[in-house]
Amino acid sequence: MKFSSRFGAAVLLFHSLIPVGALAQAQLNYTTSWIGNSFGFGDGKWMQQDIQAISVGADGTVYTNAPWDESGSEIAAYRAGDKLAVAGSTHGWGNTGGDAVATNHTYLYAAMSIGNESNGLVGADYPPANQTWFGITRRTLANLATGAPFSGGIGNSANATKNSFLLLNAVTTGNDAGVRGMAATDSEVYVADTYNSRILVFDAASMQRLRSWNVPSPGRIAVDTDSTLWVMSGVSSGSLSILHYAANGTALSGTLALPAGTVPTDIAVTPSGQILVAHNGPTQQILVFNKDASGQPQAAAPIGTRNGIFHVTQGVPGNWRFNGITGIGVDPAGKLYVAQNGEGPRPLGSASVGQGAVLESYVFSTHAFNWRLCGLSFVDSAAFDPASPNSVYTGSKRFTLDYSQPVGHEWSYAAFTLDRFDYPDDPAFHQPRGVRGEPMVRRINGQQYLYTLDPGAHYLNVYRFDAAHGEIAIPSGLLAQNPIPGTWPSGQPTYGEWLWRDSNGNGTVDASEITGNPSTGSTVGNGFWWVDTPGNVWLSTPTSGIREMPLQGLDAVGNPIYTYASSKMFAMPQPFTRIARIVYMAATDTMYISGFTSAIPWDSTHWKEAGPVLARYDNWSSGTPTQQYAISLPWNTQSSPQTTTVGVAVAGNYVFVAELYTAKVDVYDARTGQAVGYMTPGASVGNTTGWVDVYLGISAVQRANGEYVVLLEDDARAKILMYRWTP
Known part of the structure; x- marks a missing residue:
């Protein structure tokens, strides 16, 4: 895939890697709880x-x-x-x-x-x-x-x-x-x-x-x-x-x-x-x-x-x-x-x-x-409604949280957002596992939208809500890195990227509503989707940089509008040779990237990992972004179990990094990259959890009282793991 670069010949300023081992990693003082079981x-x-x-x-x-x-x-x-x-x-x-x-x-x-x-x-x-x-x-x-x-x-x-x-x-x-x-x-x-x-x-x-x-x-x-x-x-x-x-x-x-x-x-x-x-x-x-x-x-x-x-x-x-x-x-x-x-x-x-x-x-x-x-939750992560840290969505559920309740009792099952009768053509039914997966919740012009990924982040599904359908997430759009295997939907290209927008509002993927990517006609592969707070869609390609698809407004039905023609490309920044995860904070124009470098290159046995390096870039959209830091994340593929990373979340002043096999969340100061400490499952969940086994398996929010709440997919026992930490 060939992209033009908005960075042009701009020089990226960056510091040398900060080794995680050089900083004392202490276990934080936090509470372990859970949602959905x-x-x-x-x-x-x-x-x-x-x-x-x-x-x-x-x-x-x-x-x-x-x-x-x-x-x-x-x-x-x-x-x-x-x-x-x-x-x-x-x-x-x-x-x-x-x-x-x-x-x-x-x-x-x-x-x-x-x-x-x-x-x-x-x-x-x-x-x-x-x-x-x-x-x-x-x-x-x-x-x-x-x-x-x-x-x-x-x-x-x-x-x-x-x-x-x-x-x-x-x-x-x-x-x-x-x-x-x-x-x-x-x-x-x-x-x-x-x-x-x-x-x-x-x-x-x-x-x-x-x-x-x-x-x-x-x-x-x-x-x-x-x-x-x-x-x-x-x-x-x-x-x-x-x-x-x-x-x-x-x-x-x-x-x-x-x-x-x-x-x-x-x-x-x-x-x-x-x-x-x-x-x-x-x-x-x-x-x-x-x-x-x-x-x-x-x-x-x-x-x-x-x-x-x-x-x-x-x-x-x-x-x-x-x-x-x-x-x-x-x-x-x-x-x-x-x-x-x-x-x-x-x-x-x-x-x-x-x-x-x-x-x-x-x-x-x-x-x-x-x-x-x-x-209620399996191979499913959770995300907060930006309008309320007391409302949490998974792919097909909504939970409300009462933080005053005892451990394990903070959650209440509030909604099932998937309607197989009114919307049998929901793209989630036709993607891997046949369920909605990893969520992001956004508010656009005050209206609520749900974006979800399949476990491997190949497809970004878009859902809208309206008063007539209560808590049901109505299929609104789909952005695909490649064709969905099989005969569904009719009208998708046989090769290459494509997108769908439900322009007639019937929640069905009609062939006339499908658009291929005319500029590339290619398949991205193992990229990673991110939707920022204003509703712009970002796609980190593994080796060709990062693409932004700015929100072009809402159509008459209320669907977010995205086009390939309006896309903007950003070149692969140093020191990366392959990007695995991105988190873009629009309010500060800050991009966090994790991935692989020439020192520790990507290999296919670690296809779902977030990589050994995390970097922060300020003034990302300016054309001359500045790298504030690049840090070495926990990474040892020779240990038993292996130590690798699988997810990144940012909230307030902290970055939270989920490890894949070792049931650990590492916490860093988002301003400096300095290691702050780590969290592991407590006694309330048996001191154990399943792997975070999806690309978007961790999220975090800072409450008004200063407490941070971190949610992780728990692959083992049908729940969402929840950490509560006040610095």
Whole structure:
């Protein structure tokens, strides 16, 4: 890519590097807290990031399952708003969780899979090359971490779940043969073999197969009070119905008449025999069927607020405002349990982990609220609303903060800003992970805008807000460094940069609204986006300098206007040979740059790092910027773990640098570059955190009382890590 230079032959003034080791680094006096999870891990607990299925025990314990939780809580147990146990052995060494779970009075039966990690694992515990096993793990309710082995059971010979896996399907890796429904009595286990369109029945004690019958692409199963079965059918086709069978497989009358447009995701039966169906269509409700005198189900009034979290005050969570129901159940005492992940069940073949997990309980008869648990943030960072340090956005959530509350209780879940029904063409759904990621919040002419990056910062998404849509972030624009893989959107160039602006205001990426970059026709690659306070967009290219796309105003719809024609280029400043991160402070015309130099050049094994050097440049836009300092950041790729940097934030008089592998934030005086100290996770979060695993994973703000609040992505336990520090 060829750019002209606004710097021309201007000489950059710079000082020699200030080595970080030459200055004493002391641990600062600060408080560690968190946002977005009901538990912090200081007590050894965390709410999992996704729930695909639940089973409710006789004592009101809720057992969950999902294919993936970053810290291994795929299968877990919760009761009365507390977390009781993690099953384990469903994470790593080829193991993953699954999409179904069932319990009786003795055992838990959960769908799971065993792979060989790209043929790296061999032996009797693993499938042969290029295969994956799908089946069921059996555990004791008394100790979920202990397998309940049986004759014919296999797997995990080196841990406590040895020989407790029942192999159902061995398929070529890449195929999804996961079990999508299960139910259990004390004598039998009913399994939806979705892949082979059949229901399998096993002896609950011996796990020996008893019988089977064909059902087109079956999913969820519920056992009625008369021991008959309600079975969801059509999972692979998307044309879903609920069929009725005797326990021996005989088809029965009484098929549920679902309203047009129903998207059933789970089935439950109350102690009195009412049939409940979770509906994940736009109404986001639970359908209720009472039985008439002849035992035939008749539709009754649904429960839950119509349109769920999107009702009237759109995006605001609350009691009975459901959002992506994945599981429902009722215990013998009449308590209802509802699992949600902001999306609904994982589509076949998808690796989705949802949009954040919520598990809540109500009294079914009176609708009284019991409790709620949240695990709302995964591979997602957070940013402050510049109008208020008490309002924090992640990619798809908003939280409010009350700093007077105890550690871990400062946050409240205020909004879900992603609307898959009104705006199914939101670019976030078509980018890596299918979720909105790293946010920047800006105020332009008093109006609020949300800008988000995908984890690798290839795409900058733009969202606007209006009164009619409440808290929903409306797709407004997109700037892409390269084409998005696949067929979406129609009209994007086959090569090179491009941008989209929603000029007709419908929130859909129309081909007529897409513009390629006519001056280069090239692909930037691994650049980094930054949006400054006035709303100008900056792109640091790895090796060709920095481009500014000044805001050209707002169009009639309220979308920010950016054009390639109005772009300005700034040459690569010394001492950098590759730029990794930028932070531009428009109020002072100050640019902070981190990256690589000839002394420590970039290499592909550290593709997401922020680099070993940080520099500050004053009078950046003048054409003759002055480098105030360049400092060596912590960097040692030979240590174990490695010491490298991954993110930079600036607030007030300080620069905050996140390290990647070492759970550390280094603090520098923004005026001088002098090292001030560092922060690491405290006891409230178990003295640990996951990696900051995205390009824009750290943010900071200075409150009016002088306190600094620093937010970091916590990749491990579905939360945002928060440091509070007063110099």
